[in-house]
Amino acid sequence: MGGALHAAAGIATAVAAIELIPRSQDRIETWMLALAIIIGAVGSAGIAKATRGIRAHMGSTTGRATTWGAYAAVGVDLFTDGLMTGGGGAVAQELGLLLALSQVVGNLPGGFAIAADFRSAKIARGSRWRAFALYPFLPVIGAFIGYVVLADAGEILTGFVLALFAGLLLTATIEDIVPEADQPKAKRRISSPAFALGFAALLLTSAYLG
DSSP: OHHHHHHHHHHHHHIIIIIIHHHHHTTSOHHHHHHHHHHHHHHHHHHHHHHHHHHHHHHTTOHHHHHHHHHHHHHHHHHHHHHHHHHHHHHOHHHHHHHHHHHHHHHHHHHHHHHHHHHHTTOOHHHHHHHHHHTTHHHHHHHHHHHHHHHTOOHHHHHHHHHHHHHHHHHHIIIIIHHHHHTTTOOHHHHHHHHHHHHHHHHHHHHHHO
16 A cells, blocks of 8 residues: 555656646746745645544544544545646646546545445445445536636636646645555555656656647
């Protein structure tokens, strides 16, 4: 699992470095790009704080509430991922596809963890299925909103939002995915090549899609 998460971190880093930031540089001044990345990083920290707050609030009650708190936190992440994917797709179809790829890979571990939490909390199967049925709609709604915002946007707004997405993605990768990837204590000879392979895979995919 540690190696897979390091690969996911490599993919996400590559999306920001190879796709988002260069496309933003083509549209806005460097100072504005830097400002947007910082704002994106702050936004990522705010989202992380909100999801931790949900978990902590629910965790102070009952065991099942803790599980539902984690479920809600993942839902917030999925909606945010949808915003980035839809916004990227409005700029270029291949960018939306690459963002979607990075988000799917990055969210798989969280999805498996929530499924395990629901089973361990002995939540009825019907309730589990109804809860999980909502998940696919959250990124779709987010993607629709992101697409509408950037579909007819000017160059400055588009460049600023792309840099904002880069800040969100880079911060979430460094602060969330990498620490989670290190928890299984994967050996360096596995984790480092996995990160590089993820980055290289996205680089090649970007080159051939472009």
